[in-house]
Amino acid sequence: MIPYGKHIIDDDDIAEVVKVLKSDWLTTGPAVTDFEKAVADYTGCGEAVAVSSGTAALHAAMYSLEIKPGDEVIVPPITFAASANCVVYMGATPVFADVEAETLLIDPAAVEQQITPATKAVVAVDYAGQTCDYDSLKNICKKNGIVLVGDCCHAIGAKDEHGRKAGAIADISVFSFHPVKHITTGEGGMVLTDNPELAQKARIFRNHGINLDASARSEKCTWVYDMQELGYNYRITDLQCALGISQLKKLDKFLQIRRDLATCYDRILAKFPEVTPLRSKEGIEHAYHLYAVRIPASRRKAVFEFMRGEKIGVNVHYIPVHYHPYYQEHFKTKKGLCPVAESAYEQLLTLPLHPAMDRKDVKFITDKLDEALKNC
Template sequence: MIPYGKHHIDEDDIAAVVEVLRGDWLTTGPTVTDFENGVAKYIGVTNAVAVSSGTAALHAAMFALEIKPGDEVIVSPITFAASANCVVYMGATPVFADVEPDTLLIDPKSVAEKITNKTRAIIAVDYAGQTCDYKALKAICEEFNLKLVGDCCHALGAKDEHGQQAGSIADISVLSFHPVKHITTGEGGMALTNNHELAKKMRTFRNHGIDVDASTRSQKCTWVYEMQELGYNYRITDIQCALGISQLKKLDNFLQIRRQLAAKYRFLFLNHYEIKPLKIKKGVEHAFHLYTVKVPANKRKAAFEEMRSQGFGVNVHYIPVHYHPYYKKHFNTGAGLCPVAEAAYEELLTLPLHPGMTERQIDSSAKTLDTILKNCK
């Protein structure tokens, strides 16, 4: 089976992890700081806070922005549930804005329509690896005094049409280092910001709400610490961050491969009457975490099943968050809330794309899908 996404680990990565295993720190040590500094430098921000997952990074962002019960935060429906769950963790209400039909990025016009006097923030998802319209979203935030969070978990290495790195644009941006992402720490995530106070709050939050970590106490030769807030154990290990540092060195190469493979898919599907790749906005540098196409809704299920039976690990990204039973039960969501997203969901199919693939495999994946669709009644 060729999966839709997969990590790529080499001997340098293994050696980096082994070096930490033989050292003095396994967690909350200097390698965490080194990884944070490396990613911050790559993205071009002043603060990076490494945590245990992308979900933890989103939760930390909501905490730092002081989202509370009674507040509303506008989110996209075409994303993994964590993008909305982090709002619920704070006792607030996620409000789903619709997406653009050709990119599946959150639609600023729909966002503006969903704002109320309870709205406190917007979470924009860089779906599949393409940056949202942050210029329009920031204008909305300025008009209504809102905070902007960039869920850039799909977009490490992407740039918008102005050359700005994904992760450097919003008040807080978050990354994921899950194995299917651009680089991996196994599980892991990071929050990025140029605001030192927000970074300080997130560092405390990831460490039970405690104001100093073990490494800092060791350096200062003190046992004293104080729990300032109710936080969580969202720490990441030095073991994971050693892998992250090694992977970061390969990021540009991984991105180059992803872009080459995506270009191959796009060429093969050029003017195809049933397979429609998502639009790439002019001037952006896409990171291609996912390669998602639209196929006829009445053929999608058969295409999914037959592709998998032939060894291609296709997937669907995503079931709209407001379709999930939890949101229906607790927030009275359902069909009709985001019609563009709902219509797109019926047609979505994610094809395999990761740095371990070859152009021959891309060619085979594309031709197999083409044949299946032609044979579907």
Template structure:
């Protein structure tokens, strides 16, 4: 049996490597990008505004500001709500570092909150325990695409008069109680990195229903500079005149990228449907295996499933998580791990954060593995993942 595993010299389940995530780009996407390349505008043109409207309409928001990446989206959201030195911001512990870094960019302090051990999302009960008179906002992450418990988070935010920024990097197309993610928080950010629900190559967006926040983010996206006559403070010398009103950034996105985004948005629902089909296959295959725990989805969430996290019950296996991970990689299954709790990164440890801060997050990190999940996966690809997981578990089973 030992020789059966590829890591020990056996034949792998697949002959070619299957990545954990991958963009899905077709001829329509390419043709729309080429059309922009032949047009008068390559950046900061009409296609950016068209893409913004398409995303805003889809999620049910009034306004959208597209930017160069998802991190920039988080940053301008924090800037717009006025996060500054001395402010504290509640952040989920299991997420990509950008969800907390955006607070540091503004001079604020991330306050990490533990996860719900079932949903892996930020635990509302723990949020309230961490609120102080310095708390300015909550950054709630829809981990893997599952919507956070927005009603409960809204109750807490309203009670303490703090802002909700929903980090929806994983959840474009997901729903909370039948409403699209992006229509419920004060601001919601999305990412368009290649492995996300749709891609613009790199890119991000912030959606909101607040006109004042929208106008601030427009400024922060482009150096804090405006030609808007209603905002100019000084004498207008002529139609060329502009002023810098804030210390903004060059976070602009291009028309080239947004052309790809417009085409991708037309396929988003199909992408999400395919992701849900694959997750259904995974759940059916692994549900009765005591060595693993499949993801739990609460009734209020209809996830778009950016990630599929399989938790390995290591007390029932004669191995470590690392051994499982390496064995699956040798089977040509491109597994990954999402994520190291942010405060355990060396940079955050230098800031004074210590292990033990969020026990549920740390416990999950030690035993979770991300399986491949993207719309272009074939039925055979899904079969290969299932076969490889069962093959590795069969060898290491106690």
């Protein structure tokens, strides 16, 4: 099976993890701080807080922003459920704003229509690996006194048209280091911001609401700590962060492979009249976490099954969040809420793309896709 996404672990990665296994710290130690600094330096962001998953990072961001019951947070429907779930964790209400038809990024015009006096934040998801229209979103947020959150879990290494790196554009942003992402820590995530106060809130939140973790207490030679808030155990281990530091050194190489494979897909699929790749915006540097295309909705299921039968791990990203039974039951969402996203969902198909592939794999995949479209 050629999976839609896949991690690459080499001997250097393994050696770095083994070093930690032989050290005095397995968790909450120096590798965590080193990984945070490395990611902050890479993105150009002032503060980075490592946590146990991308979902934990989203939850910590919502906590840092003091989102609470009665608040509303605007999110796109074409994303993984965690982008909206983090709002629900805080007792607040996610409000779905439709996406742009050609990119499936959140539509600033749709965002503006959804703002109410209860709106406290907007979550912009860098879907598939390209940055949202942050300038327009920032202007809307500033005008309305609300905060912009960047869900950059698809986009580490991406740049917008001004050369700003994903993770360093919004008021607070998050990354994921799940194995299908660009770099991995097994499971893991990161909160990024230039606001030291928000970063400190995230650090306390990841550690049960306690103001000093074990490493800090060791440095201060004290046993004293204060539980200031009700937090969670969202800590990440030094083992994971050692892997993350090693992986980060390879990120630019991984990105180049992804971009090369995407260019290969673009060239071949330009000859497929029934296949429409998503549009890449002018001037951006795409990170290509996903290579998503549109195919005729009436044949999507048959094509999906054919490709899986050929051991090609196509997928669909994503079922609109407002379709999920939980949201329909608890927030009364229903079909028709976001017509652009809903129409796109019926046609979406994700083709495999990851650094373990080469151009021969792309040729094999597109040949099989051509066969599926002709016969399904």
